[in-house]
Amino acid sequence: MTKRVVINKLATGIPGLDEVLGGGLPEFSFNLIAGGPGGGKTTLAHQIMFATASAERPALYITILGEPPLKMLRYQQQYSFFDETKIGGCVRFAHFGNELMEHGIEAVLASILEEVEATSPKLVFVDSFRAVVHKAMQSGQMELQSFVQRLSLHLTSWEATTFLIGEYEERETESNPIFTVADGIVWLSQSLSRNSVVRRVQVVKMRGQGPIPGLHTMKISDAGVRIYPRLPNPDRPRLHAIDHSARRRTGVAELDAMLGGGIPAGYSVLVAGPSGSGKTILSTQFIREGIAQGERGVIAVFEKRPDEYLTTAPGSRELGKLVEAGMLTMLYLRPLDLSVDETMEEIAAAVTSTGATRVVIDSLMGFELALAPSFREDFRESLYRMVGGLVELGVTVVMTAELVDSYTQLSLSPHGISFLTDGILLQRYLELDGMLRKVLVVAKMRGFKHSKELRLYDIGPHGIEIGEALSDYQGILTGQPSRRPADES
Amino acid sequence: MSPEFGRSARTLLAGESSSSRDVAERAVQACGRLATHLARLLGDNGVQVLVKRSVVLASGQFPWLAVEPSSSDALPALRSAMEQQDRDSIIDAFVGVLTAFVSLLERLIGEGLVERLLEEVWPTVFTHVAKDTP
Numbered sequence: 045m046t047k048r049v050v051i052n053k054l055a056t057g058i059p060g061l062d063e064v065l066g067g068g069l070p071e072f073s074f075n076l077i078a079g080g081p082g083g084g085k086t087t088l089a090h091q092i093m094f095a096t097a098s099a100e101r102p103a104l105y106i107t108i109l110g111e112p113p114l115k116m117l118r119y120q121q122q123y124s125f126f127d128e129t130k131i132g133g134c135v136r137f138a139h140f141g142n143e144l145m146e147h148g149i150e151a152v153l154a155s156i157l158e159e160v161e162a163t164s165p166k167l168v169f170v171d172s173f174r175a176v177v178h179k180a181m182q183s184g185q186m187e188l189q190s191f192v193q194r195l196s197l198h199l200t201s202w203e204a205t206t207f208l209i210g211e212y213e214e215r216e217t218e219s220n221p222i223f224t225v226a227d228g229i230v231w232l233s234q235s236l237s238r239n240s241v242v243r244r245v246q247v248v249k250m251r252g253q254g255p256i257p258g259l260h261t262m263k264i265s266d267a268g269v270r271i272y273p274r275l276p277n278p279d280r281p282r283l284h285a286i287d288h289s290a291r292r293r294t295g296v297a298e299l300d301a302m303l304g305g306g307i308p309a310g311y312s313v314l315v316a317g318p319s320g321s322g323k324t325i326l327s328t329q330f331i332r333e334g335i336a337q338g339e340r341g342v343i344a345v346f347e348k349r350p351d352e353y354l355t356t357a358p359g360s361r362e363l364g365k366l367v368e369a370g371m372l373t374m375l376y377l378r379p380l381d382l383s384v385d386e387t388m389e390e391i392a393a394a395v396t397s398t399g400a401t402r403v404v405i406d407s408l409m410g411f412e413l414a415l416a417p418s419f420r421e422d423f424r425e426s427l428y429r430m431v432g433g434l435v436e437l438g439v440t441v442v443m444t445a446e447l448v449d450s451y452t453q454l455s456l457s458p459h460g461i462s463f464l465t466d467g468i469l470l471q472r473y474l475e476l477d478g479m480l481r482k483v484l485v486v487a488k489m490r491g492f493k494h495s496k497e498l499r500l501y502d503i504g505p506h507g508i509e510i511g512e513a514l515s516d517y518q519g520i521l522t523g524q525p526s527r528r529p530a531d532e533s
Numbered sequence: 534m535s536p537e538f539g540r541s542a543r544t545l546l547a548g549e550s551s552s553s554r555d556v557a558e559r560a561v562q563a564c565g566r567l568a569t570h571l572a573r574l575l576g577d578n579g580v581q582v583l584v585k586r587s588v589v590l591a592s593g594q595f596p597w598l599a600v601e602p603s604s605s606d607a608l609p610a611l612r613s614a615m616e617q618q619d620r621d622s623i624i625d626a627f628v629g630v631l632t633a634f635v636s637l638l639e640r641l642i643g644e645g646l647v648e649r650l651l652e653e654v655w656p657t658v659f660t661h662v663a664k665d666t667p
Binding site (some may be wrong): 107113114117118121128131132139141142 | 577
């Protein structure tokens with residue numbers, strides 16, 4: 045039996061943060077919530093406090109200088125997590141601004157320690173610690189170091205989990221002793237790209253556990269802070285066992301035959317083709333077929349609102365009924381400042397809550413446009429992360445992508461993203477017998493045999509209708525096929 | 534502010550002596566007690582500003598109330614002004630100042646929080662029933 049200390053991890057109450065921290069916040073740790081102005085530091089701290097404070101785990105929120113408490117209380121009440129019934133009970137506030145102004149940091153330390161010893165809070169927040177740092181630096185670096193070490197030692201000895209909140213610049217991380225003493229550092233930032241601002245959070249340090257590295261997207265809404273982990277949680281339970289030998293029928297019998305029975309379960313498939321080629325029709329047939337088999341589906345749309353999509357998409361009336369019946373979930377993700385992690389989380393939440401096995405993303409071009417510019421810059425990485433995360437859930441994913449027909453080169457996908465998906469269905473226009481016709485081919489279905497035929501198809505009242513194989517033609521992909529001489533066919 | 538609030542505020546000044554000096558002293562002590570409690574939450578400066586503003590607001594109804602513009606602490610001037618008045622005028626003005634203070638604070642941080650704070654200061658006088666608890 046091990047005799048090593050077990051560090052309890054506190055749930056922070058911030059969606060996504062525990063995952064990023066590596067399981068929660070170490071109990072009795074001494075943490076710094078840092079970042080520039082407007083980053084959400086005080087909101088994050090309040091949300092943690094109101095979510096975790098209880099009669100058994102009382103919280104003390106100490107304000108020093110910085111945002112006046114009156115204004116802080118006024119604004120924080122606008123968030124739904126603010127629970128006034130806890131104030132005066134398990135959540136208490138104390139203001140030591142005067143101690144700092146009139147007597148210096150020793151008086152602040154004495155007041156904090158006196159308060160802690162008198163009331164034994166289990167959670168202590170000091171906001172803004174920046175004011176203390178400023179005052180201490182006037183007396184020299186050593187005084188600040190001594191202050192921070194004594195505060196840390198005392199609060200840990202009193203078994204309090206502590207948060208110091210303050211504005212810092214990244215260049216201070218090397219010179220400010222607080223960064224050395226802190227057990228955990230959570231850094232909040234905002235990055236401006238063109239006219240879009242993306243909030244991000246980084247766990248710079250978390251002693252004793254492994255946080256998810258990197259910058260994670262953060263949103264602040266009326267409900268407070270929400271964090272979208274950059275990488276899929278490896279511990280997230282897989283919703284459906286992945287058995288690629290099982291097939292998901294597409295709703296187009298001839299296409300299923302071309303695929304050897306349907307799309308392998310758990311695969312991601314790209315439907316690429318020019319405008320009007322029937323990508324949305326095929327993807328909604330895929331969803332409807334699943335629902336006919338008793339499965340549930342999710343369609344994520346980016347270009348149109350769901351109500352608009354449900355009035356203009358092929359078979360829209362039936363889709364609307366499926367939504368009403370709870371078999372189909374339509375997701376509309378707010379365009380233009382979206383992060384890939386947010387998209388992933390929204391889709392994953394819909395899949396998890398409904399038990400969906402099929403997901404359609406219509407379309408990737410819309411998804412790209414909906415992303416904040418900083419995520420658009422590396423669209424392939426964004427897509428790679430999203431496709432990986434969705435497939436890990438065990439769902440079968442169909443994504444549509446618009447492809448500009450080029451008859452001088454064969455392109456399977458825009459942005460060179462074809463390698464990211466397990467399968468590709470390619471649609472193209474061609475001129476045949478003086479008519480504009482459409483042709484479909486299974487360009488790729490990783491690890492499985494499939495038809496290589498180029499098949500004519502039309503869009504009929506019931507969706508995609510696949511016709512004959514153009515086995516007697518050559519030069520089809522040039523857009524102007526010609527019948528092969530009889531002796532070659 | 535409800536009539537009940539006024540009645541409750543008046544009970545804070547109850548005492549044996551009804552001399553202007555003693556009633557004024559009780560009024561200033563009540564204001565000081567509230568200010569001291571709130572200073573933990575809002576800081577001394579924050580509370581002093583609120584008290585000063587409350588006296589200014591109440592002076593619309595009680596013109597003899599005055600604040601010393603150069604002083605951040607409104608209570609000494611309040612005491613001096615009250616001592617010049619009769620008992621009933623002092624009590625009415627105290628209710629006026631407290632009403633102005635509570636109303637101002639409610640506008641800033643919300644009625645629910647203010648009710649809790651008043652109850653913390655005078656638990657037997659201002660007992661509110663939480664509206665959001667069953």
